Amino acid sequence: MIKKLQSKFISITMLSLFFILLLLGSAINITNFFQMNSNLDNTIKFISVNQGKIPDYDNRQMPKDIPGFKVNGETQYVTRYFYAYLDEDGNINMESINTNNIKEVTSEEALIYAEKAVNSGKHSGYSGDYRYRVIQQSDGYMLVFLYSHMELQRSSDLLVITGLVSLGTFLLMFLLVTVLSRKAIKPMIEGAEKQKQFITDAGHEIKTPLAIISANADVLELTGGGSEWINSIRNQTSRLDKLVKNLLILSKMDEDNLKITFREFKLSETVERTAEAFAVVAEAKNKKFSWDIAPDKKLFGDEDSIEKLVSTLVDNALKYSNDEGDIRLTLSQSKKGIKLEVYNTADEIDTSNLDRLFDRFYRVDSSRSRETGGYGIGLSIAKSIVEAHHGKISAKSEDGRSICITVII
Numbered sequence: 204m205i206k207k208l209q210s211k212f213i214s215i216t217m218l219s220l221f222f223i224l225l226l227l228g229s230a231i232n233i234t235n236f237f238q239m240n241s242n243l244d245n246t247i248k249f250i251s252v253n254q255g256k257i258p259d260y261d262n263r264q265m266p267k268d269i270p271g272f273k274v275n276g277e278t279q280y281v282t283r284y285f286y287a288y289l290d291e292d293g294n295i296n297m298e299s300i301n302t303n304n305i306k307e308v309t310s311e312e313a314l315i316y317a318e319k320a321v322n323s324g325k326h327s328g329y330s331g332d333y334r335y336r337v338i339q340q341s342d343g344y345m346l347v348f349l350y351s352h353m354e355l356q357r358s359s360d361l362l363v364i365t366g367l368v369s370l371g372t373f374l375l376m377f378l379l380v381t382v383l384s385r386k387a388i389k390p391m392i393e394g395a396e397k398q399k400q401f402i403t404d405a406g407h408e409i410k411t412p413l414a415i416i417s418a419n420a421d422v423l424e425l426t427g428g429g430s431e432w433i434n435s436i437r438n439q440t441s442r443l444d445k446l447v448k449n450l451l452i453l454s455k456m457d458e459d460n461l462k463i464t465f466r467e468f469k470l471s472e473t474v475e476r477t478a479e480a481f482a483v484v485a486e487a488k489n490k491k492f493s494w495d496i497a498p499d500k501k502l503f504g505d506e507d508s509i510e511k512l513v514s515t516l517v518d519n520a521l522k523y524s525n526d527e528g529d530i531r532l533t534l535s536q537s538k539k540g541i542k543l544e545v546y547n548t549a550d551e552i553d554t555s556n557l558d559r560l561f562d563r564f565y566r567v568d569s570s571r572s573r574e575t576g577g578y579g580i581g582l583s584i585a586k587s588i589v590e591a592h593h594g595k596i597s598a599k600s601e602d603g604r605s606i607c608i609t610v611i612i
Contacts, residue, residue, distance in 0.1 A: 208388055208391060208392070209384050209385060209388060212380075212384050212387065212388050213377075213380050213381060213384050216376075216380050216384075217373070217376070217377055217380065220372075220373060220376050221373065224369040224372060224373060225369075227369075228365040228366065228369050231361070231365055232358075232361060232362050232365060235358060235361055236358060239354050239355075239357075239358055240334070242354075243334040243349055243351055243354060244327065244334075244336055246282060246349055247284075247334070247335075247336045247338070247347045247349050248336075248338065249274070250282075250284060250286070250347050250349075251286075251338040251340075251345050251347055255286050255301055255345070255347075257274075257278055257279035257282055257304075258279070259279070282304070282349070282350075283304060283305045283306075283349075283350035284304050284305060284347060284348060284349045284350060285300070285301060285302040285303075285304060285305045285308055285313050285316075285347075285348050286300075286301055286345060286346060286347040286348065287299050287300040287301070287313065287314070287317045287345075287346045288340070288343060288344070288345055288346075289317075289321065289337075289343050289344040289345070289346055290342075290343045290344075291342075291343050291344075293321055293344070295314065295317050295318060295321065295346075297310060297314060300313045300314055300317065305350060307350075308348075313348070316330055316331075316333065316335075316348055317346050317348075320335050320337070320346060320348075321346070329351070329355075330348070332350060332351060332352040332355060333348040333349060333350060333351060334348070334349045334351040334354075335347065335348045335349070403451065405450075406447045406448075406450050406451045409443065409447050410444075410447060413440055413443055413444050413447070416436065416440050417437065417440050420433050420436045420437055420440070446580070450580070463505040463508055463591055464505055465503055465504055465505060466503065466504075466505075466506075467501055467502070467503045468501065468502060468504070468506040469499075469500075469501055470500045470501055470502040470509065470534070470541065471496050471497060471498050471499060471500040471501075471534060473506055473509060473510055473513070474494075474496055474509075474513050474532070474534050474543070475494070475496050476510075477510050477513040477514050477517070478492075478494045478496070478513070478517065478532050480514070481514070481517045481518070481521065484521060485521060485530060488521065489526070489527055490521065490524060490527060490528050490529070490530060491527070491528070491529045491530065492517075492521070492530045492531075492532075493529075493530075493531050493532070494531065494532035494533070494534075495531070495532070495533045495534070495535075496532070496533075496534040497534050497535050497536060500534060500536070500541060502541060502612065504592045504612065505591075505592070508588045508591065508592070509588070509592075511584070511588060512543075512585050512588045512589065512610070513532075513543070515581045515582070515584060515585045516543075516545040516582075516585055516608055516610075517530070517532060517545060518581065519545075519581050519582060519585075519608075520545050520546070520547035520608075521547075523547065523549060524547040524548055524549055525548055525549050525550045528547055528548040528549070529546075529547065529548045530545070530546065530547045530548075531544075531545075531546040531547075532544070532545055532546075533545075533546070537611060539611050540594070540611050540612050541611070541612050542609065542610070542611050543609070543610040543611075543612075544607055544608070544609050544610075545607070545608045546605065546606070546607040546608075547605065547606060548604060548605045549604060549605060549606060550604075551603065551604065552600045552603050552604065552605070552606055554600045554603055557598045557599065557600060557606075558598075560582050560598050560608075561582045561583060561585070561586040561596065561598075562583065582608075585608075585610075589610055589612065592612050593612070594610060594611055594612035595610070595611050596608065596609070596610045596611075597609050
């Protein structure tokens with residue numbers, strides 16, 4: 204249990220950190236990407252305002268309608284671009300292309316870039332290392348391509364750096380959490396250990412007075428004859444004895460001290476043998492009990508634990524089914540493994556709390572539990588047995604008048 208609690212603590216912590224790093228890294232890179240696009244678009248707008256030219260630097264004559272764009276004496280030398288004019292129908296001709304401000308692109312290549320951008324139907328975007336934008340003019344459109352290799356490289360570098368930093372942070376945090384997790388959950392561990400120790404000690408201590416009470420009841424019956432009071436004492440003693448045994452089983456499972464021997468056994472025969480033992484009980488309670496068990500099914504597991512699992516589920520179905528109810532046990536093969544299903548009808552089922560059925564001491568109907576002698580432990584033991592066999596157990600109710608508990612191992 205301690206290992207499971209520690210693993211759960213580490214998993215929750217690392218999952219939370221993962222989402223925080225993912226959110227932070229995404230926010231940084233997305234913000235940088237939009238900021239980069241804004242700066243490039245402002246540069247393109249500045250070029251279009253000046254009809255494809257970047258004028259000599261003169262702070263007094265620079266346009267004031269380009270917010271966020273700064274010009275200095277080096278701007279015209281470091282800004283590489285080419286452009287083309289489009290008529291109102293979006294047509295381009297070679298004469299409208301200007302490549303005077305870039306060395307790597309010829310007029311023919313510029314025409315290919317421009318036609319590709321026009322055919323895409325977008326007003327802005329990227330084409331290779333170039334950021335382009337279509338800007339409306341008085342007599343048509345101006346298509347400007349701005350060389351953006353350095354900006355794109357910086358954006359890519361930032362993405363790699365944030366990814367590496369996030370990965371390093373995640374791994375470092377994982378090591379720290381793994382080392383320090385036991386200290387973090389130490390109060391919970393101590394509480395759980397004290398609880399388990401109390402259950403174990405109390406269970407062993409209660410056994411002795413229960414044995415004495417049972418023996419005294421036998422003596423009273425021998426000396427004074429049987430009576431309803433003696434029968435009541437025996438019934439309550441039997442209930443307490445069963446409760447103590449179940450508590451000790453749960454405690455041992457939590458401590459991983461329950462002796463479970465895994466070996467291959469004939470599952471079909473074990474399930475059928477267990478089912479047959481409840482046939483008489485069902486008949487005495489005027490309930491219909493049937494089973495459909497696939498033959499020759501084998502399982503690598505602990506036979507005694509599986510027998511306890513089946514008897515617990517069937518006993519639970521018998522206890523909580525309605526008068527003259529229907530109980531069905533099914534064993535079959537599924538894609539995920541061997542499937543065991545126990546179905547029973549009921550008067551009414553609260554479908555909103557089905558996921559709590561396997562919690563310890565949880566009872567759907569307290570008054571009904573008192574009548575049947577239930578303490579809300581049986582299904583907890585069943586869940587522990589299933590988990591010890593690396594399986595899954597679940598409950599569902601489709602109509603609110605029946606319930607089906609499914610085990611897949």
